[in-house]
Amino acid sequence: MNPHQIGPACDRHLFCAVLRWCMLVRQASCRRPTLRPNPFARPILFMKLKRMKLSDAESKSTIRATSGRPTGPSQPRGAETSSGSIGSSAPLDSSAANGPTKENSSVGVRRSGSGWLMIAVTFVALLLVMIVGAFWAGFFDRSGAPVQSPTLSAIPAVYDADRAMGYLKKICDIGPRPSGTEAMQRQQKMLQEFFTQQGAGVSMQTFEIRHPQDGSAVPMANLIARWNVDRPKRYLLCAHYDTRPFPDQDRRNRKGIFIGANDGGSGTAALMEMSHQMADLPSDVGVDMVLFDGEEFIWEQGRDEYFLGSKYFARNYVAEPPAIPYRAGVLLDMVADRELKIYYEQNSLSYAPEIARGIWKTADRLGVRAFVPRSRHRVEDDHIPLNQIAKIPTVDLIDFDYPRAGIGAPSYWHTEQDIPANCSGESIAAVVWVVHEWLKQQ
Ligand SMILES: [Zn+2]
Numbered sequence: 001m002n003p004h005q006i007g008p009a010c011d012r013h014l015f016c017a018v019l020r021w022c023m024l025v026r027q028a029s030c031r032r033p034t035l036r037p038n039p040f041a042r043p044i045l046f047m048k049l050k051r052m053k054l055s056d057a058e059s060k061s062t063i064r065a066t067s068g069r070p071t072g073p074s075q076p077r078g079a080e081t082s083s084g085s086i087g088s089s090a091p092l093d094s095s096a097a098n099g100p101t102k103e104n105s106s107v108g109v110r111r112s113g114s115g116w117l118m119i120a121v122t123f124v125a126l127l128l129v130m131i132v133g134a135f136w137a138g139f140f141d142r143s144g145a146p147v148q149s150p151t152l153s154a155i156p157a158v159y160d161a162d163r164a165m166g167y168l169k170k171i172c173d174i175g176p177r178p179s180g181t182e183a184m185q186r187q188q189k190m191l192q193e194f195f196t197q198q199g200a201g202v203s204m205q206t207f208e209i210r211h212p213q214d215g216s217a218v219p220m221a222n223l224i225a226r227w228n229v230d231r232p233k234r235y236l237l238c239a240h241y242d243t244r245p246f247p248d249q250d251r252r253n254r255k256g257i258f259i260g261a262n263d264g265g266s267g268t269a270a271l272m273e274m275s276h277q278m279a280d281l282p283s284d285v286g287v288d289m290v291l292f293d294g295e296e297f298i299w300e301q302g303r304d305e306y307f308l309g310s311k312y313f314a315r316n317y318v319a320e321p322p323a324i325p326y327r328a329g330v331l332l333d334m335v336a337d338r339e340l341k342i343y344y345e346q347n348s349l350s351y352a353p354e355i356a357r358g359i360w361k362t363a364d365r366l367g368v369r370a371f372v373p374r375s376r377h378r379v380e381d382d383h384i385p386l387n388q389i390a391k392i393p394t395v396d397l398i399d400f401d402y403p404r405a406g407i408g409a410p411s412y413w414h415t416e417q418d419i420p421a422n423c424s425g426e427s428i429a430a431v432v433w434v435v436h437e438w439l440k441q442q
Pocket residue numbers: 001244263296414
């Protein structure tokens with residue numbers, strides 16, 4: 001998926017949250033119009049005003065000088081006032097003749113100066129509160145803390161954590177699996193055989209793209225596995241099965257080997273595990289599983305296009321609508337983290353709030369505490385084309401903090417550390433359990 005931006009729009013970093021808050025405070029303090037163009041002059045101006053008598057003509061000229069706008073000694077006062085360039089001068093001048101106006105303007109000056117003081121105090125206070133709060137909330141990395149089970153009670157035996165982990169390892173044993181590579185072809189063959197054996201009708205939705213580096217043709221294919229095609233309530237379960245060409249977030253080796261155990265492997269392994277549950281569905285519910293190619297065929301960030309497979313699938317869905325449209329879609333991405341925590345993804349809440357709430361409610365009922373009923377990240381992922389182009393209300397189940405949030409915590413996302421050792425079959429099984437139970441309620 002596409003990484004988020006660091007800055008006021010970001011909701012991932014403590015710093016960005018503080019920055020956003022300060023901008024809000026700043027906006028609030030600026031709503032009352034002020035005429036001073038130089039913000040750094042305000043505290044000085046405020047101090048000066050406290051010391052000086054406002055009716056003193058000499059003080060007026062000092063204020064003007066302090067405010068940082070040079071006014072030539074030969075410049076007539078009337079011209080300066082009419083320009084409105086120095087906020088204090090016009091009100092102060094007029095105040096000499098009009099008492100009430102003077103009161104208003106001097107109060108205005110004080111408020112403006114104190115606005116900056118308020119911002120500074122708010123910033124410091126907020127920072128302190130956030131640091132203390134974050135510490136108590138476990139925001140800072142606590143390396144060595146025992147890994148929590150994703151569920152409050154044991155996962156039913158039909159959701160086999162060892163089997164799920166076996167699938168994940170089998171996928172990773174192939175090695176890196178970028179689109180168009182020989183390794184991807186081997187993975188496709190393995191999955192075609194697997195889903196056929198499991199009883200699905202398997203097809204490949206093939207297309208071609210131009211390689212962003214050299215323009216050569218790259219074959220792509222979405223793998224589609226269908227169960228109970230004649231059933232009237234159809235649901236889409238999906239994941240991407242390609243891996244990013246390089247671990248470009250790895251500080252030590254950006255051109256190293258990217259296995260993509262969690263990012264690419266986990267969703268695929270989860271659908272493989274889910275295939276064992278397809279016999280246990282309501283009699284009117286049918287499922288299509290789709291593994292998208294080209295989710296992140298990204299050789300150069302910012303230049304190359306994400307979500308090639310899901311875009312192709314979505315456009316095709318519109319061009320050739322199926323006899324029975326999907327009621328909903330669930331995208332599984334990065335669901336094998338050993339320290340699984342799946343928050344509401346914000347785009348999912350915008351596009352498919354009822355489906356999202358239904359899934360988290362199911363998790364709550366089952367005691368799967370890895371599903372946290374709070375929103376955290378806004379993630380660009382394969383569910384965006386499905387929602388925007390195909391209009392299939394689709395939710396993204398994604399644990400974007402891999403392995404955990406927190407200052408000083410490691411990050412395995414798009415690094416050489418995205419390997420099976422940092423994943424857990426129990427996490428995959430817990431997610432499959434929740435999605436399957438949710439399907440059974442439809
Ligand atoms: Zn990725």
